[in-house]
Amino acid sequence: MKRTALIMAGGRGERFWPKSRKALPKQFLSLTGDGKTMIQLTVERISPLVELEDIYIATNRDYKHLVLEQLPGIPEENILCEPVGRNTAPCIGLGAEHIARKYGDASMIVLPSDHLIQYTAIFTNTLKAALHVAEASDNLVTIGITPDMPETGYGYIKFNSDEMMGSAYAVERFVEKPNLETAKQYLESEQYLWNSGMFIWKVSTILKNMERHMPETYQGLNRIRDAIGTAEQESVLEREFTAFKSESVDYGIMEKAENIWIVPGSFGWDDVGSWLAVERFNKANEFGNVISGDFVTIDTKNCILQGKDKLIATVGIRDLIVVDAGDALLICQKDNAGSIKKVLEILNRSNRQEYV
């Protein structure tokens, strides 16, 4: 069966300000020190399984030029531009319709564009295992990450360890981000995995489920599909997509569907949720500092330091994140990384769009 992939790259994350901006979200940034952007790494990672011409990128139309620039090997017609963000369900539906139109049926790997994975061979093999389950029947397959801490920032998936198909376990339910107490119970129970946001299914399977669980969206997607290649393609997409209810595929489909399976992944996954992630995938020096750029450090410990074109000297500081983006610079205590969005609120309120 033809194997395709849909990479979701419409996000406008604020947590990597000042490097990320509305005009340059996280997936288009290089954060790993190898010069490759998150979306380039995502394509590179999937390319042993899927031909470049079968990789689709769903993004906001504001970012089409970034995709073209960063991924010159992807055919332009595979860049699916959402007129507005409507969460993952409409995005996946749009991708599925495009693939169905080209191939009839095919298997489809859905991936976020802004995660990092350390062990790519294990990742590839995990996806292969998931594909086998997805292609065997009308199964919806997801990749679950084995938790190593009671993280409250992720959704969890409960599985049944007694019911297996290949390497996959039967999914009992999807649950929202828990509080700390609940997250601890999940870990102890050994019955929950983190929801990685990666899905594997046949195009026919996801569309059948969309027809059943999100019928209005499904009708709109069909109208979009019928207009592809016609003069009305853009106007129909604009009208129908804008009218979609904003819905995640987790809530809109996975929490309601049957035949859901999960393959546990152990490939060093990181959702790169904030600047703190930089410490996890870059080696710190003997003082606990992760440094890129032109820094002179005196008595400086456990800091994340990202410079640009100016010399930055640090003296006597601890546990700070310093990021120079050229026109703007951030100095943030690590414990307060979550408050970076407040900077953006202030910049928005004071109409300083050039910095947002």
Next chain:
Amino acid sequence: MKRTALIMAGGRGERFWPKSRKALPKQFLSLTGDGKTMIQLTVERISPLVELEDIYIATNRDYKHLVLEQLPGIPEENILCEPVGRNTAPCIGLGAEHIARKYGDASMIVLPSDHLIQYTAIFTNTLKAALHVAEASDNLVTIGITPDMPETGYGYIKFNSDEMMGSAYAVERFVEKPNLETAKQYLESEQYLWNSGMFIWKVSTILKNMERHMPETYQGLNRIRDAIGTAEQESVLEREFTAFKSESVDYGIMEKAENIWIVPGSFGWDDVGSWLAVERFNKANEFGNVISGDFVTIDTKNCILQGKDKLIATVGIRDLIVVDAGDALLICQKDNAGSIKKVLEILNRSNRQEYV
């Protein structure tokens, strides 16, 4: 009696890096938020007592262009350029010879160029009182600051509270920077004032004392004086001044001379010894931050923030000094302000002269 002033402006302070550089020392910086540089404020402060044409500036020749730029009212021939720094005694001797050559005798106020004074009227009156004592006889007069803490960074002057002349007390001795225990004893004794580095005397008096206590320097100064206005002026200055022993006027003369008097000054004196001084003479906002430049602050307290041309956002930080100088930026914990010189050591060692 003609009243003149010598402003000593040869210092190369490192403690205001990255704003201060070898090519732009502290006395040529504006640190008070009113746009005026330290040396401009010094001249402004002395001008009720001394005509502009009788104010002399002693500086390193590297800084002559800065003096000309910042003090256009001072005659160019009053800018006395030291070929090298030889501490305060040769500097003051050079000034005294120039004044003596022009006026025969005159009273002479010697002032550092990089201190701040809050109450200028009290300052003026204090100097007037000192001038009366200096002009009355062959007295060497200094201004002492009443200590408000056991500071270990200043020299102290012991005075005799029973022996007065006008507003001045007889000086018993000059002492070097004490340790904390000794400094506490000084405060308790009520017999010590801080050495402010400001002196008032007649030109004839200081030259007589120089002849007696620093005879070699005095001979060299006479040779420099004889060459003024001749074709050899520069070469003689270069040769003689370079040969001088580096000596402070405190050690070379004041610790040995007689007839020393001290006038206590209570005019809000600050030697502006480090970035921490910025807090003392600029009003902090409700969060204890002293801010100049383009900052967005979230949960930021008790910081000194000096921006330049880029937006700087601070999140969750405490007790930091942040100074953007354009090509270089400093982030320093307040307690570690003394370690800024280590940054300069590293820059020097790595031959990055453009930043020093």
